[in-house]
Amino acid sequence: MDPAELGDVLAAQKGDEEAFGRLVRLRQGLVTALVASRVRGRSDVEDLAQDVFLRAWRRLPELREPERFTGWLARIAVNAALDHRRRAAVRPRGASLDEGGIDPPADLPGADHGLLVREEFSRVLEALGTLDDRSREAVVLRYREGMAVKDIAALFGDSPAAMAMRLTRALRTLRERLP
């Protein structure tokens, strides 16, 4: 874990709001990606991402291993999305640009390059939407956040071997669906 991030986690646990704000900026992409992988609608995603951080702020005293903040936050995000889905009775599916879920970066240099990224981004998200929930979350944690396989496994209560197998199957599926 980056020492600055860990420092912010420790400070936030002691009530430092500015430190928590830095954590929000650092991890809002992760939370948004996790939430968007289960929840449709741009406004719902944004509201729910905010709710996730509010829950995290409230529960920070319960976090006994600050170096595991990322995984802990991810679990809150996943649970929040599940709660939301239960309440809204929304059929789970992957988000896409067409459904107004999340956006690719807007400040890419060069219109052509930006267009290519946007198309690629859309294709990957569509393919992700075909995975089962757990595999999709594992892929996000592994390839967006760079979390260790063993840490993701611990988060889901799996063995590292089982998680490696899950990721392999997910990659095979994604490869088939990404021309």
Place this chain on the structure above:
Amino acid sequence: MTGGPTPDLLPSDPRPPADPCEECQALLLLVAAGEAEPADASRAAAHRTSCPSCAAEEPALRAAEGRVAEALRAVEPPSDIAGPVLARIRAGEAGGPPLRALPGGRSRAGFLAGKRAGWIAAASAAAVLLLAAGVRPVLSGKWWWELERRPSAPADPAAGEFAAFVDGTAAAGLGFRHHAPLGDLRWMAESVGSGAAAADLDGDGDCDLYLADAWALDSGRPEGAGGRLYLNRGDGTFEDATEGRCPDVPERVCGVLAADLDGDGNRDLVLAGYGRVRVLRNRGGADFEDATEAAGLPAEPTSWFTCAAAADFDRDGILDLFVTRYADQESYREGMRRLSTEPGREGIWRGLPVFAGPRPLEPQGDRLYRGLGGMRFEDATAGLEGQEPRYSFQAVATDADGDGLVDVYVATDTQPNILWRNLGGMRFRDEALEAGCALDAEGKAQAGMGVAAGDPDGDGLPDLLVTNFSNDHLTLYANRGRPGKPSFEDRSYPSGVGPASFRYLGWGAAFADLDLDGREDVVVANGHLYPNVADMPDLGVSFAERLQFFRGLGGGDFAHAADGAVKGNGTPRVHRGLALLDADGDGRLDLLATTLGGGPALLLNRTPRAGRQWIGFRLRGTRSPRDPAGARLTLVAGGETRTRELRIGDSFASSSEPVLRFGLGEAAQAERIVLRWPSGAVQELPPLPAGRIHEIVEPE
């Protein structure tokens, strides 16, 4: 990943079992992530070499990984949500800021404030990162002193008047005096003091004592200085039997333990000295001879050995030794001599001129000696994988993860503590950081002085209590581990030992059921390192301090007992070592606390028993060492399960009487007694009556 993937690892997955190529690709994914065990990586590579389809698929999957990662990392939220989140927090929507209250109702708010909290957190974070990267830094400065000083918590009413002691030192005939130069302490090594060993040394069934001694570094040995042997007359009084029975020991000695090293039925002595580890062989009847040379323990003039612990780490039936070393005080002294600088005031602590230490002294690594039998040892320190120098004060040998192998936990001064997990074959790996017992809950290394192990929460696994410098707290690590996977949770504050310990500097400590109610209590021997702390009265600390008691409430929680709640604890002393024993044979645990530059304190337990029962077990190994350190006994009494582990070298510089003692409350007998010997043998015992010590011999 060990043992390779198996098809049933994904029981919830509806897909059919994995084919060999899928298993291979999963392993290759772990290899690419840098998380595969070497054996698994080799196996996957071998499969890929012989399987063309696998070889072709791997680069495609790695490419897919890159493509997915690139796309996902471009994901950003619709807008920066930090502003709205903070606005909602400030509006009270999140239910208020964290840490207004901790479990148990103990406030931690205001403990750290503002910028100070920020840089402490940053320092902690840097330490964690460096450690995670395999770097063992010397943490700079004494930043832990900068914690806000808080008054000690008031006594918890739950503690009540739970224990009573009388000072039996003089009546017992313990005339020993420690020879530290209290009025002229120039070097840190002079202020660390010495401990005591309590054990039956002459084989007559009662508990004898050996008290270690040390004196000034810059002057010769004072008249009358040296360790003393006291034999129990059987009535709780002692006879000084040093002359003619105990050879003279030239070193200044800090730590001492008593154990039957050669299995001849007589307990020997191990002395952790300034410049040498020395062993005194007991020829029977507490008649000792110096066996150091024959034992293969060389002189090491610059080694400052502090404490020793004994256990059979390799399960060969012979006790091994783990000896901590602190720092190279001698080289520092030589440097000061060359500079012609007057020592003793070159350091600074809270504005006070004090002797230097731990920095800039060079820390030293610990020593592991493998017992070969017949009082001979070989240096097995190389088995401490990747050991780097630390300021080690004390080690305790305990099976931290319950796998049957005795591990070693080391309290270190200002550096992360160490958990040497026993891998078998005299190989150890430090897993303290991963296990959560290197740093405190706030991620900082503390100034560890001593450590005790016990089972106050009754789960059968050893919890750890680390004593620390003043202006910091006792640290209680509750064991949450499983075999092969040690894990601890810092419960210092929720348990109740943290808040009340802040202004004391602790050394020896013990878990002990002092009131025989079936729950382990805590006692800590306090005393400051710096004699001139009284020059700064606003600090609220003093050189001489009282013992501190916490009454066990069960479940790993404690109530702080005020001075008045423990009768006979009115005298402040500069305590150092602490040993538990039953000096007078009444079944209640007495305390022997050593002091710096003074006499010991033998506090006889006079807690009213009010019908409370006790039981004790004296163990004799056969396949295990005769003194079977590491043996673990679990019993049920009154419907409650309790566990004790035999540890030799169990407190700072000291070693308690090697008898497993239990308070039983009102239960008249112990039931369902199971004893796990260090050899691995498990012995079940029939129900046994309370009120006596039972001799148990390991089945051949």
